[in-house]
Amino acid sequence: MKVFMSRSLPLVALVCAVATLALPAAALAKTEIHFWHAMTGALGDALETQVKQFNESQGEYEIKPLRKGSYSETLTAAIAAYRQKNPPHIVQVFEVGTQTMMLSGAVYPVWELMRDNEVTVDWNDFIKPVVGYYTKDGKLYSMPYNSSTPIFYYNKDAFKKAGLDPEKPPKTWQDVEAYARKIIAAGGAKCGFSTGWPSWTMVENMHATHDQPFATKRNGFDAVEGVELLVNGEFGRKHIGALNAWQKDNVYSYGGRAGTADPKFVNGDCAMYIQSSALISGFTKSIKFDWGTGELPHWGAPYKKATSIIGGATLWVLKGKPSAEYKGVARFLDHLSKPDQQMWWHVNTGYLAISNTAVRNLEQGYHFVKNPKQHTAFAQLTGLPPTPPAAMKDKKAAPAKPERVATPNSSGLRLGNFVQIRDVIEGELENIYGGKKPVKQGLDDAVAKSNALLKEFAITYKP
Amino acid sequence: MKRTVFPNRWLPYLLVAPQVAVTIVFFFWPAGKSLYLSVFKSPPFGGRDIFVGLDNFTALLRDPEYYESVLNSFVFAGGVTVLSVAGGLVVAVLANQKIRGLGLYRTALLWPYGIAPAVAGIIFLFIFHPAYGILPYFLSFVTAYEFNWLLKGWIAMTLVVAATSWTQLGYNIAFFLAGLQGIPTSVMEAASVDGAGPVRKFTSIIVPLISPITFYLVVVNMVFAFFSSFGVIHAVTQGGPGNATGIMVFKLWKDGFIGLNLGSSAAQSVILMAVVIGMTMLQFRFAEKRVTY
Numbered sequence: 111m112k113v114f115m116s117r118s119l120p121l122v123a124l125v126c127a128v129a130t131l132a133l134p135a136a137a138l139a140k141t142e143i144h145f146w147h148a149m150t151g152a153l154g155d156a157l158e159t160q161v162k163q164f165n166e167s168q169g170e171y172e173i174k175p176l177r178k179g180s181y182s183e184t185l186t187a188a189i190a191a192y193r194q195k196n197p198p199h200i201v202q203v204f205e206v207g208t209q210t211m212m213l214s215g216a217v218y219p220v221w222e223l224m225r226d227n228e229v230t231v232d233w234n235d236f237i238k239p240v241v242g243y244y245t246k247d248g249k250l251y252s253m254p255y256n257s258s259t260p261i262f263y264y265n266k267d268a269f270k271k272a273g274l275d276p277e278k279p280p281k282t283w284q285d286v287e288a289y290a291r292k293i294i295a296a297g298g299a300k301c302g303f304s305t306g307w308p309s310w311t312m313v314e315n316m317h318a319t320h321d322q323p324f325a326t327k328r329n330g331f332d333a334v335e336g337v338e339l340l341v342n343g344e345f346g347r348k349h350i351g352a353l354n355a356w357q358k359d360n361v362y363s364y365g366g367r368a369g370t371a372d373p374k375f376v377n378g379d380c381a382m383y384i385q386s387s388a389l390i391s392g393f394t395k396s397i398k399f400d401w402g403t404g405e406l407p408h409w410g411a412p413y414k415k416a417t418s419i420i421g422g423a424t425l426w427v428l429k430g431k432p433s434a435e436y437k438g439v440a441r442f443l444d445h446l447s448k449p450d451q452q453m454w455w456h457v458n459t460g461y462l463a464i465s466n467t468a469v470r471n472l473e474q475g476y477h478f479v480k481n482p483k484q485h486t487a488f489a490q491l492t493g494l495p496p497t498p499p500a501a502m503k504d505k506k507a508a509p510a511k512p513e514r515v516a517t518p519n520s521s522g523l524r525l526g527n528f529v530q531i532r533d534v535i536e537g538e539l540e541n542i543y544g545g546k547k548p549v550k551q552g553l554d555d556a557v558a559k560s561n562a563l564l565k566e567f568a569i570t571y572k573p
Numbered sequence: 574m575k576r577t578v579f580p581n582r583w584l585p586y587l588l589v590a591p592q593v594a595v596t597i598v599f600f601f602w603p604a605g606k607s608l609y610l611s612v613f614k615s616p617p618f619g620g621r622d623i624f625v626g627l628d629n630f631t632a633l634l635r636d637p638e639y640y641e642s643v644l645n646s647f648v649f650a651g652g653v654t655v656l657s658v659a660g661g662l663v664v665a666v667l668a669n670q671k672i673r674g675l676g677l678y679r680t681a682l683l684w685p686y687g688i689a690p691a692v693a694g695i696i697f698l699f700i701f702h703p704a705y706g707i708l709p710y711f712l713s714f715v716t717a718y719e720f721n722w723l724l725k726g727w728i729a730m731t732l733v734v735a736a737t738s739w740t741q742l743g744y745n746i747a748f749f750l751a752g753l754q755g756i757p758t759s760v761m762e763a764a765s766v767d768g769a770g771p772v773r774k775f776t777s778i779i780v781p782l783i784s785p786i787t788f789y790l791v792v793v794n795m796v797f798a799f800f801s802s803f804g805v806i807h808a809v810t811q812g813g814p815g816n817a818t819g820i821m822v823f824k825l826w827k828d829g830f831i832g833l834n835l836g837s838s839a840a841q842s843v844i845l846m847a848v849v850i851g852m853t854m855l856q857f858r859f860a861e862k863r864v865t866y
C-alpha cells in the first residue's frame with residue numbers, strides 16, 4: 111500500500127493540478143465576439159494589436175479577429191454566413207457596400223446597438239464627412255473605422271532635379287502638366303504622374319472636389335429609384351479627356367486598377383501619384399527617396415473648390431446573435447471610438463482619426479507639425495489649408511480659414527450595385543485609355559451600363 | 574467486350590455508391606440549385622427572392638457585354654486548345670526519340686502540369702507586368718514599344734492564352750507520348766522502306782493512329798479552357814483591360830460574388846453548361862467520325 115501511494119502520488123498530483131487549471135477556464139469562459147475584416151500587412155498587424163489591447167483590458171469578452179480576404183471576399187463570406195444563420199458579430203465592409211448593407215435588413219444599426227446597451231456616444235463629435243456617408247435619417251448605421259481620402263504624393267528628389275521647389279506641390283492640373291513636362295525633360299522621372307483606384311480618385315473624387323454631381327438625387331442619398339449617373343457630363347469629358355491626351359507624352363501613365371500602379375511611384379518611374387492617404391505608413395517604410403504629400407489638384411475657375419470624399423471601410427454589426435453578446439460588441443465599438451484609440455490608430459496606420467476631439471488632441475500634441483504628410487488628408491476633408499500653419503504652434507492664434515467648402519455634391523455617394531458600377535467605370539476608362547473608344551463614347555457607355563445596374567438594384571429592393 | 578459478372582447482386586451497386594454520392598453532392602445538387610436560383614432575383618442577404626421567370630436569361634441575351642464574354646471564351650478556349658494540343662504533339666514526337674537524358678527531359682516537360690493555373694498566372698505576372706515585370710524591363714533597352722497589356726486587349730489575351738497553354742502542355746505530352754509508343758515500329762519501318770520521309774510518316778501514319786488520343790485531348794482541353802481557366806484570369810488580368818479577357822466563367826464569378834447578383838450569375842452558369850455540353854455533343858457527332866480506332 112505504501113509503495114502504491116508513493117508511486118502514484120506524482121500522477122495524482124498532476125491530475126489534480128490539471129483539473130484545477132481547467133476549472134477556472136470553464137467557469138470564466140469569455141464570450142467570443144467574431145470580427146471579420148480585410149486588413150493585411152502593417153494594417154492587419156495594427157488591427158490585431160488594437161484588438162489585443164481591448165481583450166487584455168477586460169475579462170468578459172474576447173474579440174476574435176479573422177481576415178477573410180479582400181473587402182469583396184469578406185463581404186461575400188459574411189453574406190454566405192448570414193444565409194447559413196451563423197454570421198460574425200462584426201464585419202468590415204468597404205464604403206461602396208454601404209447601400210447594400212443599409213437595405214439588407216440584416217444589420218443592427220450602431221445607434222440602436224449603443225442605445226439598447228446603454229452606451230453613451232457623442233455622435234456630434236465625429237467629423238462630418240465621415241459621418242455623413244454612413245448616416246440615414248440623422249442616425250449612424252455603421253461605426254467608422256478606417257477612413258481615408260485620396261491625396262497627392264510627389265517625389266521631392268525629382269522636383270529638385272527639375273529645378274522645382276520641393277516644398278511646393280502643384281495645386282492645379284495645369285501645374286501638374288507643366289511640372290510633369292519639366293521633370294521628364296530634366297530626366298527626373300520617366301512619367302509625370304499615375305493613379306490608383308481610377309474610379310474613386312479620378313471620377314468620384316474629381317467630381318466631388320469640383321462641386322460636380324456624380325449622380326442624380328443628390329448622389330443617391332435621396333432615393334433608390336430613378337438614380338442615374340452624370341459622369342458623362344461636360345466636366346467628366348473634360349477631365350478624362352485631359353488624362354487621355356496626357357498619355358501621349360507620358361505626362362500621365364495608366365497603371366491598372368486598385369493599387370497595382372503603386373510600384374510606379376515607389377520605384378521612381380512616375381514623379382507624382384494620386385492614391386489613398388492610407389498608403390502613408392506603407393510608403394514611409396518602403397520609399398527610399400525624399401517625398402511629400404499635397405492636396406488633390408484642381409482645375410480652378412469656374413469650378414468651386416470642395417472637400418473630397420472618403421474611402422476605406424466601416425464596421426457593421428449583423429443581426430442574429432444572442433442579445434447578451436451584443437453588449438460586448440457595443441463595448442468594443444465604443445472602445446474603438448475613444449479619442450486615444452483613434453489617435454493610436456491614426457498614428458500607426460495613416461487612416462484618419464474620426465472624431466473632432468481626437469483631431470484636436472493630435473493638433474495640440476504637435477503631431478501634425480512633426481508629421482505634416484498626415485495633415486493633408488484631414489485638411490482636404492474638412493476644408494482647411496493643406497500645410498499646418500505656424501499658427502498651430504501658437505495656441506492663441508485664430509483658427510485657419512477654410513479653403514474648401516462642403517457641398518451637397520461632395521458629401522459622398524450612396525448607390526446600389528456600386529461595386530459593379532465602379533467596375534464598369536474602370537473598364538470603360540481602360541477602353542478609353544487603350545484607344546478602343548473615344549472619350550465621349552466610353553463615358554456614355556459607362557453611364558448607360560451603370561444606369562441599368564441601378565435599375566436592377568431598385569427592382570430587387572422594391573419595398 | 575468482356576463483361577464482368579458479379580456473384581453478389583448488391584456488390585456492384587455498393588462499389589459504385591461512393592462515386593455516385595460524390596457526383597450527386599458536388600455536381601447535381603449545386604447544378605440544381607443554380608437552375609433554381611437562375612429564375613429568381615435575390616438580394617444578397619436573402620429574405621426576399623422574387624420569381625422572375627426567364628428575365629435573367631433575356632437580360633443576358635440582350636447585354637452586349639455578355640456576347641463579348643462569350644466571344645472571349647471561344648477565342649481563349651480555341652487558342653489554348655490549338656496551342657497546347659498541337660504544341661503537345663510536336664514536343665511528344667521530339668521526346669519520343671532515343672536520346673541521352675530522356676528521363677530528365679520528360680520530367681521537365683511534365684512538370685508545369687503540376688502548377689495550379691493561378692500560380693502560373695502569378696509567374697507570368699512577374700515576368701510580363703508593365704510596372705514590375707522583368708521582361709518589359711529588358712525590352713525597354715531594346716525597343717520603345719510598350720507591351721502594355723493593361724491597356725491593349727489583344728496583348729492581354731495572348732498573355733493568358735500562353736500562360737494557360739504552358740500549364741496544359743504537360744498533360745497532353747504525357748498522353749501523346751503513350752500513344753506514340755503504342756505505334757508498332759514495324760509500321761514505321763515499312764513506311765521507311767516505301768520511301769516515306771519524316772513529314773509523310775507524321776501525317777499519314779502517326780496522326781491517324783493517335784487520332785483517338787487527339788480527339789480525347791481536344792475535348793478535355795476545351796472543357797478545361799471553358800471552366801478551369803478561372804485561376805489564370807483572376808490572378809493576372811481580372812478580366813481587363815476593359816472586358817478583353819473577361820471569359821464566361823470569370824464574368825459569372827464576378828457578377829455573383831463581387832457584384833452579388835446571384836440570379837444573373839446562376840443564369841450564366843446554366844448557359845455555360847449548355848454551351849459546353851452542346852460543343853461536346855457536336856464534337857462526338859462530327860469529329861468522332863474521323864477517328865480511327
